[in-house]
Amino acid sequence: MHESELQPTADGSLTVHSARFGQSYGSRFGAATQARQVFAEGSGTHRHPAPRVLEVGFGLGQNFRATLAATAGRPLHYLAYEFDPVPAETLFRVASSDPVAAHPGWRALLAGWPGSVTAPELKFDLRPEDVTLATLPHDWASAVYLDGFSPEVNPEVWTPAFLGRLADALQPGGVLVTYSAAGHVRRGLQAAGLEVERRPGPAGKREVLRAVRPVV
Numbered sequence: 001m002h003e004s005e006l007q008p009t010a011d012g013s014l015t016v017h018s019a020r021f022g023q024s025y026g027s028r029f030g031a032a033t034q035a036r037q038v039f040a041e042g043s044g045t046h047r048h049p050a051p052r053v054l055e056v057g058f059g060l061g062q063n064f065r066a067t068l069a070a071t072a073g074r075p076l077h078y079l080a081y082e083f084d085p086v087p088a089e090t091l092f093r094v095a096s097s098d099p100v101a102a103h104p105g106w107r108a109l110l111a112g113w114p115g116s117v118t119a120p121e122l123k124f125d126l127r128p129e130d131v132t133l134a135t136l137p138h139d140w141a142s143a144v145y146l147d148g149f150s151p152e153v154n155p156e157v158w159t160p161a162f163l164g165r166l167a168d169a170l171q172p173g174g175v176l177v178t179y180s181a182a183g184h185v186r187r188g189l190q191a192a193g194l195e196v197e198r199r200p201g202p203a204g205k206r207e208v209l210r211a212v213r214p215v216v
């Protein structure tokens with residue numbers, strides 16, 4: 001069951017409150033800004049020649065739209081896990097203020113929702129399942145966007161065991177980014193063999209994490 005009442009955030013982008021988790025999908029300090037800074041740019045996807053993104057929690061597609069905008073003209077393969085897809089109508093409405101709403105890739109996604117889509121320079125695979133039970137690819141992603149709800153309310157996507165599986169999904173040199181800077185998340189990423197750094201966060205967030213799989 002989804003609430004579909006849109007909430008404005010500080011940068012003019014929209015988000016939605018999840019009744020199930022008691023949190024908003026995107027930051028009230030700026031949902032689009034967080035998506036761009038923490039995920040699309042923080043992972044280096046905006047400069048990658050042929051990015052392959054694995055996302056934990058597709059939600060409202062804010063990170064996906066930021067990535068589409070940031071990778072224009074380059075082939076993007078986006079593998080998104082979401083066990084509770086919102087209705088297409090909610091995706092349509094939440095993106096109404098976003099210039100990327102006119103992007104052919106976004107329009108194809110809406111037309112095929114909830115499903116996988118191939119469009120010019122885009123391969124989008126939606127996996128409508130619990131990511132913690134899924135078979136993840138190995139050595140595949142140039143970027144992992146870890147964007148579940150917070151560890152307090154959605155702990156299963158932040159466990160050391162699951163973080164280890166996400167690390168294994170990265171290619172050597174691949175980058176995992178997340179808005180959480182919790183100590184146990186940082187330690188879990190380190191235990192998974194990643195090189196972790198704390199970076200300044202966007203408005204409303206002092207620090208976020210960036211973790212790189214070493215090239216050995």
Ligand SMILES: C[S@@+](CC[C@H](N)C(=O)[O-])C[C@H]1O[C@@H](n2cnc3c(N)ncnc32)[C@H](O)[C@@H]1O
Pocket residue numbers: 024025026035056057058059060061062063064081082083084129130131132147148149154156157
């Ligand atoms: C903070 S929201 C993600 C926002 C989204 N990345 C965006 O750009 O709009 C968290 C999402 O993770 C999803 N989620 C949480 N746990 C999950 C799980 N175990 N498997 C799949 N999806 C999950 C929720 O349903 C929700 O859509």
